[in-house]
Structure formats: structure tokens, C-alpha cells
Amino acid sequence: MSNIIISGSTNPTLARQLARQTKSPLAPTEITKFPDNETYVNIKQDLHSQNVFIVQSCSNPANESLMELLILIDAAKRLQPKKITAIIPFYPYRRQEKKVKSGESVTAELVARLLKAAGANKVIAVELHTEKVEAFFDFPLVHIRTLPLLIEHFGKKIDQARDFIVVAPDHGSADESSTLASALGIPLAVIDKTRISFNTVEIEKLTGEVAGKNVIIIDDEISTGGTLCKVTAALKKHNVKDIYVGVTHGVFADQAIAKINRAPIKEVVITDTIPQTKKYKKIKVLSVVGLISKEIK
Numbered sequence: 001m002s003n004i005i006i007s008g009s010t011n012p013t014l015a016r017q018l019a020r021q022t023k024s025p026l027a028p029t030e031i032t033k034f035p036d037n038e039t040y041v042n043i044k045q046d047l048h049s050q051n052v053f054i055v056q057s058c059s060n061p062a063n064e065s066l067m068e069l070l071i072l073i074d075a076a077k078r079l080q081p082k083k084i085t086a087i088i089p090f091y092p093y094r095r096q097e098k099k100v101k102s103g104e105s106v107t108a109e110l111v112a113r114l115l116k117a118a119g120a121n122k123v124i125a126v127e128l129h130t131e132k133v134e135a136f137f138d139f140p141l142v143h144i145r146t147l148p149l150l151i152e153h154f155g156k157k158i159d160q161a162r163d164f165i166v167v168a169p170d171h172g173s174a175d176e177s178s179t180l181a182s183a184l185g186i187p188l189a190v191i192d193k194t195r196i197s198f199n200t201v202e203i204e205k206l207t208g209e210v211a212g213k214n215v216i217i218i219d220d221e222i223s224t225g226g227t228l229c230k231v232t233a234a235l236k237k238h239n240v241k242d243i244y245v246g247v248t249h250g251v252f253a254d255q256a257i258a259k260i261n262r263a264p265i266k267e268v269v270i271t272d273t274i275p276q277t278k279k280y281k282k283i284k285v286l287s288v289v290g291l292i293s294k295e296i297k
């Protein structure tokens, strides 16, 4: 049995790099649309008794990418492989992991059920927003965390100057931020954030002494950039020095890039879970290829 990688259409660069790094062949595929916009997939390789990995980042447009992934899994299953692993660097709908109001869906769970129903035997996903999502899988899941990449990246900055502090942008990220602060040997401050609506947040208070310090903020994603801009504006009022940001998923919806460019942020580090079509001065990209390759091997 050997490993074969299949790339969906959303992150072919990452799929190619994973194939190279793990010395696995990349299966030729045809992925197109029917005239009515339904997705057509044809995997042009014998997968019989093989260990198949399908790589698809389900970011914007989430519905299209997810449906394409489900169709790829189904097509692969019909070629009778030994095992199908869906590698989902960006797992869609993961932020809806609980019902806030009656009548809502728990979409993070729905996606797990859809993947299993399509024929995935295992999922490898990167930074699932919260560990609560892990409970939705009644089949094997590997939840890759990117903190080691951020610790390594920010560790180099700390080596040059000691006046740093980690600021957790909300209580949800306090544990992760605290681990980063301990690993770097620097203090931690926590912000109280209230989400007023799906894409509006308010900063309530800041616990910790930040004045005169360089700040590191980590979060799982930047979507609209709303959270980050509120947090950085509040921090500037507390007279911080430079602000560095590390997130896993650069979703950059809406006007996020323009907001980041205007915000008092020195540098934003993201990973390649979502491919970026352009390069931006403030944004640096770290790679998750090493972390995912270890799991493939």
C-alpha cells in the first residue's frame, strides 16, 4: 500500500508541496463545472487498496469548496482505496460549534457528519477554532496545532528585545496565549471582548500592564479584521510600542487587508492553510507543510 495525494482546486500549491515532502504521487484529476454549475470530478488514477489523502482548504467560497471535497471523497471511494483521509487545512463552518439561539444549526458538527457520510475514514485539520469541535468526530481526527510555528517565529524576535508581552484578544484564546507567553518567557495580558453581532465586537477591559511594551497577539484567524482592529486600537490607547500578530488562517474577508494596512500593526504572520493570491508588505506566511507531512508519513 502506498500513499497517493489528490488535490482539490482550492490549495494546489500546498498539495504539491505535501506530495513532494512525503514523496507521494499526486493523482491526476479533472475538476470542472457542468453548464448549470454543478461540480464534475474525475480521478484519473487507480486507487485500489491505496492510502489516499485528499487536500482541500474549504475557505471562501466555503460551500463550493466543501461540496467539491465531498464529491472528491465519493469519487475516490468508488475506486476502492484502502483508506481515505481528508486533509482540511481550513475546516469550514467551524466557528458555529454551538447554538447561541434556538433555531440555529451546529454547522461544525454537520460538516463532520457530511465528511463521514461521503466516505472519509479520517480527517486531518488545522486549528479548529476550539477543541470542542473535536467531539463532533466519531471517526479518527488529527487536530494539528500551529502554536509551535508561532513560538519559533516570535522566539526570534524575543531574542532581539525583551520588552514583549502576549495579549490574548479574548478569553477563548487565553489558554493558547498563556502557553505562548510561558514558552517565550514573557508576561500575559487578557482582553474582555463581547461579540455584539456575527461580525461586530466590543472591547470591555484589559487585564495586565502593557504600557511601553511590544505586544504579540495570537488568534486562530483573521476574517473581517474587526476583532484585530478593535484590539489594536484599544492597545494603542494603553501606549504599547509595536504590535505583532500571529494567526493560523488568513481568511481576509470583506475589507480585512485594507483595515490591517491602516491599523497600528507592525507585522501579521499567517500560515498557508489558505492560499493568498497577493503578497502584502505587513503579512508574512509560515508553512504548515512540515506539520501535515508528519501526519501523512
Ligand code: R5P
Pocket (backbone or CB within 6 Å): 095, 169, 172, 199, 219, 220, 221, 222, 223, 224, 225, 226, 227, 228
Ligand atoms: C473568534 O472567536 C475568533 O477567534 C476570531 O477572533 C474571529 O473569528 C476573527 O474574526 P474577525 O476578523 O471577523 O473579527
